[in-house]
Amino acid sequence: MAKIRVVHYINQFFAQIGGEEKADHKPEAREGFVGPGMAFNAAFGDKAEIVATVICGDSYFNENLETATKEVLSMISSYKPDLVIAGPAFNAGRYGMACGTVAAAVKEQLGIPAVTGMYIENPGADGFKTKVHIIATKNSAAGMKDAVAAMVPFALKLVSGEKIGSSAEEGYIPNGIRVNFFEEKRGSERAVDMLLKKLKGEPYVTEFPMPDFDRVPPNKAIKDITKAKIALVTSGGIVPKGNPDHIESSSASKYGKYDINGITDLTEATYETAHGGYDPVYANLDADRVLPVDVLREYETQGKIGSLHRYFYTTVGNGTSVANSKAYALAIGKELVADGVDAVILTST
Amino acid sequence: MLIITNNQKVMDEADPRFERYFVEGKYEEVLLAVRDRIHKGHRLLTHPLSGSVKPGQTPYKSILISKEATELHLESLQIIEDSIRVYSTQTKNQAGYREEIQTAAAEDFREVDARLFAGALESAMRAAKPMSEYKEEAKL
Amino acid sequence: MKLEIGQIFIRDIQFDAVSRIENNILYVNTQELKALLLEDEHLASVDFEIAKPGEKTRIIPVKDVIEPRVKVEGGGGIFPGVLAKVEAVGSGRTNVLKGAAVVTTGRIVGFQEGIIDMSGPGADYTPFSKLNNLVLICETVDGLKQHAHEKVVRFAGLKTAAYLGRLAKELVADEVKTYETPSVKEGMLKYPDLPRVAYVLMLQSQGLLHDTYVYGVDMKQSLTTMLYPTELMDGAIISGNCVSACDKNTTYHHLNNPVVEDLFAKHGTELNFVGVIITNENVYLADKERSSDWTAKLVELLGVDGVVISQEGFGNPDTDLIMNCKKIEAKGVKTVIITDEYAGRDGASQSLADADASADAVVTGGNANMVIELPPMERIIGHKEAADVIAGGFDGSLKEDGSIVAELQVITGATNELGFNKLSAR
Numbered sequence: 001m002a003k004i005r006v007v008h009y010i011n012q013f014f015a016q017i018g019g020e021e022k023a024d025h026k027p028e029a030r031e032g033f034v035g036p037g038m039a040f041n042a043a044f045g046d047k048a049e050i051v052a053t054v055i056c057g058d059s060y061f062n063e064n065l066e067t068a069t070k071e072v073l074s075m076i077s078s079y080k081p082d083l084v085i086a087g088p089a090f091n092a093g094r095y096g097m098a099c100g101t102v103a104a105a106v107k108e109q110l111g112i113p114a115v116t117g118m119y120i121e122n123p124g125a126d127g128f129k130t131k132v133h134i135i136a137t138k139n140s141a142a143g144m145k146d147a148v149a150a151m152v153p154f155a156l157k158l159v160s161g162e163k164i165g166s167s168a169e170e171g172y173i174p175n176g177i178r179v180n181f182f183e184e185k186r187g188s189e190r191a192v193d194m195l196l197k198k199l200k201g202e203p204y205v206t207e208f209p210m211p212d213f214d215r216v217p218p219n220k221a222i223k224d225i226t227k228a229k230i231a232l233v234t235s236g237g238i239v240p241k242g243n244p245d246h247i248e249s250s251s252a253s254k255y256g257k258y259d260i261n262g263i264t265d266l267t268e269a270t271y272e273t274a275h276g277g278y279d280p281v282y283a284n285l286d287a288d289r290v291l292p293v294d295v296l297r298e299y300e301t302q303g304k305i306g307s308l309h310r311y312f313y314t315t316v317g318n319g320t321s322v323a324n325s326k327a328y329a330l331a332i333g334k335e336l337v338a339d340g341v342d343a344v345i346l347t348s349t
Numbered sequence: 350m351l352i353i354t355n356n357q358k359v360m361d362e363a364d365p366r367f368e369r370y371f372v373e374g375k376y377e378e379v380l381l382a383v384r385d386r387i388h389k390g391h392r393l394l395t396h397p398l399s400g401s402v403k404p405g406q407t408p409y410k411s412i413l414i415s416k417e418a419t420e421l422h423l424e425s426l427q428i429i430e431d432s433i434r435v436y437s438t439q440t441k442n443q444a445g446y447r448e449e450i451q452t453a454a455a456e457d458f459r460e461v462d463a464r465l466f467a468g469a470l471e472s473a474m475r476a477a478k479p480m481s482e483y484k485e486e487a488k489l
Numbered sequence: 490m491k492l493e494i495g496q497i498f499i500r501d502i503q504f505d506a507v508s509r510i511e512n513n514i515l516y517v518n519t520q521e522l523k524a525l526l527l528e529d530e531h532l533a534s535v536d537f538e539i540a541k542p543g544e545k546t547r548i549i550p551v552k553d554v555i556e557p558r559v560k561v562e563g564g565g566g567i568f569p570g571v572l573a574k575v576e577a578v579g580s581g582r583t584n585v586l587k588g589a590a591v592v593t594t595g596r597i598v599g600f601q602e603g604i605i606d607m608s609g610p611g612a613d614y615t616p617f618s619k620l621n622n623l624v625l626i627c628e629t630v631d632g633l634k635q636h637a638h639e640k641v642v643r644f645a646g647l648k649t650a651a652y653l654g655r656l657a658k659e660l661v662a663d664e665v666k667t668y669e670t671p672s673v674k675e676g677m678l679k680y681p682d683l684p685r686v687a688y689v690l691m692l693q694s695q696g697l698l699h700d701t702y703v704y705g706v707d708m709k710q711s712l713t714t715m716l717y718p719t720e721l722m723d724g725a726i727i728s729g730n731c732v733s734a735c736d737k738n739t740t741y742h743h744l745n746n747p748v749v750e751d752l753f754a755k756h757g758t759e760l761n762f763v764g765v766i767i768t769n770e771n772v773y774l775a776d777k778e779r780s781s782d783w784t785a786k787l788v789e790l791l792g793v794d795g796v797v798i799s800q801e802g803f804g805n806p807d808t809d810l811i812m813n814c815k816k817i818e819a820k821g822v823k824t825v826i827i828t829d830e831y832a833g834r835d836g837a838s839q840s841l842a843d844a845d846a847s848a849d850a851v852v853t854g855g856n857a858n859m860v861i862e863l864p865p866m867e868r869i870i871g872h873k874e875a876a877d878v879i880a881g882g883f884d885g886s887l888k889e890d891g892s893i894v895a896e897l898q899v900i901t902g903a904t905n906e907l908g909f910n911k912l913s914a915r
């Protein structure tokens with residue numbers, strides 16, 4: 001049987017081109033293995049072989065995400081691999097993002113099995129664990145040997161089309177897909193063991209992590225709403241007509257801040273939604289349906305509220321990552337507090 | 350207290366002191382009818398996923414809510430939303446019984462739903478809650 | 490309270506003219522047993538079959554599984570308040586027919602669930618494939634309502650188990666295990682340095698076909714209360730639960746509660762096992778609040794350091810589980826919960842109907858929605874027509890050759906929430 005053809009993706013550092021000063025290194029391909037590829041190649045034995053290594057600087061990749069992905073992908077596909085290995089990236093954040101992007105793109109766009117490896121706290125792990133298998137590694141390159149030992153058999157399993165077991169058996173970072181398997185001990189004994197560890201304050205791993213709620217306790221009620229300064233913030237994508245800041249229709253990478261001083265009504269001619277996740281017809285006809293400027297102006301005039309804040313903030317909550325949303329909220333919140341806003345009406349879709 | 354049900358047996362047999370509303374439709378529509386009322390401030394009094402018969406297996410569902418609507422009760426909302434989520438997971442890919450099976454066992458499904466619900470109604474009648482909590486308690 | 494469990498290992502069951510146990514073989518005179526069971530006028534007929542490990546046999550639909558036991562010394566009798574008079578059990582000596590079980594089948598309702606395969610891939614998921622089973626196929630008289638039907642089949646199973654258990658009353662046990670629970674005060678003096686642990690056992694109590702009885706009391710009408718662990722071993726808790734085959738606790742499970750067993754295994758060395766708190770899983774939400782308040786109060790009153798909480802059933806009980814966990818953790822007592830999952834066939838959906846951040850130590854019995862293919866069997870015991878219903882939802886799930894494509898939830902005991910099995914998920 002012919003050997004499985006493997007292409008390995010690594011960054012400038014592991015290719016021994018250089019550190020941060022060489023992080024803008026453009027993608028290049030070399031035949032055979034480079035750097036950590038040697039260990040992989042050895043572990044593959046007679047089953048597989050690294051036919052080429054694609055190298056890219058971390059800054060170049062992350063700052064030119066679309067073009068770099070395209071370049072790397074076309075280099076990879078030119079070697080007609082049966083399998084792609086990216087990294088492992090350990091705890092290097094930008095390298096992790098690159099490995100995740102490459103591995104996921106290989107899997108989705110080229111339809112070729114791909115696997116990468118990262119430390120669980122690498123931001124790339126959070127970003128890509130549901131898209132591609134990421135083998136859990138230690139947090140530094142000192143864990144290379146273990147990473148290779150875990151990634152190689154898993155990668156071969158992926159290529160063979162064998163059934164992939166649970167994260168606990170295979171060593172990948174849990175990806176939200178629950179897979180059954182037989183433990184060595186029965187559940188009751190595992191429960192007693194877990195309780196003893198919990199009682200002693202020793203680390204233990206829950207078999208089912210509760211969903212991450214991130215609940216926010218509600219603020220104290222506004223004492224006198226007729227004196228309060230109220231702001232509007234939305235994830236419904238309402239923007240001035242033409243979307244001047246080009247907020248993306250999904251996975252928004254930014255939020256917008258727009259002046260509504262003197263505006264009493266959002267009309268079809270002046271506002272629209274940038275959101276790509278719902279039927280925009282009714283929002284485009286009358287954006288007040290998502291961002292109720294008209295009603296708040298009326299209330300302002302009638303003295304039902306103190307005032308409407310001069311700016312509204314907007315982003316698109318369509319596939320936008322929790323991390324990004326949190327960052328936007330933090331920045332927006334700071335400004336609102338600085339501007340003396342008492343309350344915020346948050347609208348979604 | 351108000352019964353929301355699509356089970357004729359519950360309509361016919363539940364204690365006459367409970368008001369009732371019949372939903373012409375499936376299990377899911379009962380959940381949605383309850384959710385709509387919770388949005389309006391009614392409180393959930395029985396668990397929407399009563400019984401281990403899975404959604405998609407039994408077509409029948411009966412749920413008790415408060416007759417009076419006050420302010421939005423967040424715990425009620427959480428439970429009904431979770432229940433709707435579980436309903437959709439468990440009915441995805443036709444995970445339940447085929448319709449002819451549901452029809453053949455319809456009387457049994459109605460009976461189990463009605464009996465489980467009757468047990469809950471007994472608890473409701475036994476329960477002595479402060480009048481301030483459910484003002485309609487006196488007349489159920 | 491101290492109980493000795495005398496195990497008599499049963500390696501085979503055979504029909505014979507005289508019921509007895511000889512050389513670890515259980516011989517059953519079915520005529521005599523039948524006459525005993527047919528004393529119940531609601532039972533029209535009863536048939537017996539034997540299902541052994543490794544056979545190409547499928548039992549369907551399974552109602553309950555019961556281990557035969559007999560009281561040799563000490564107060565009360567097996568299944569107190571139900572078959573024996575109401576008298577506290579859990580002390581003295583009890584003999585057990587280890588390796589044997591009574592399995593009841595009966596179509597109480599049109600959607601009766603539960604499969605036990607004695608071999609093949611399905612056998613790996615049910616603990617009862619490893620036992621020598623005496624299967625009862627019960628037919629009731631016409632016109633019996635569902636609740637009466639359930640009771641008839643429940644009692645037929647219990648009576649059979651008691652009948653077989655009596656055969657072991659005079660026997661010398663192959664192995665004796667001793668379980669002892671000191672009083673709270675004695676335990677504290679005896680093990681001053683060990684963490685004190687209680688077990689919170691949640692019992693299915695929603696109503697028709699979802700009932701559990703404790704000393705004969707319908708658990709939905711009981712407040713949360715306490716038992717000595719050894720009381721379970723004498724049948725203080727019995728199952729009237731017929732729905733959700735994979736995660737209902739059969740009477741066999743209650744008799745052999747694995748959390749009790751595994752807490753006893755470390756009792757006196759790594760922990761001090763204080764006792765069992767039993768609580769219910771009712772439909773009425775205020776009942777849930779009351780019962781979980783009560784559970785947390787008893788935990789607090791006992792002053793334990795940690796608890797294991799186990800669950801029974803699907804959906805509604807998730808809310809009780811989380812309430813119990815949350816309220817106990819709020820008292821500063823550490824918890825581990827045992828549950829199972831309904832994460833969808835693809836495993837991608839949220840597994841539980843309820844959740845809370847305080848439930849940070851969870852043991853799972855696996856995803857009950859996982860699809861499994863059960864090959865055809867040579868012999869079907871029970872009610873063949875139930876197979877079509879059990880296979881249920883989708884076309885082609887019951888094939889012409891008798892093989893079944895269905896979710897794991899159809900298999901009796903597959904994702905048990907007492908932690909009886911090794912199956913898990915990540």
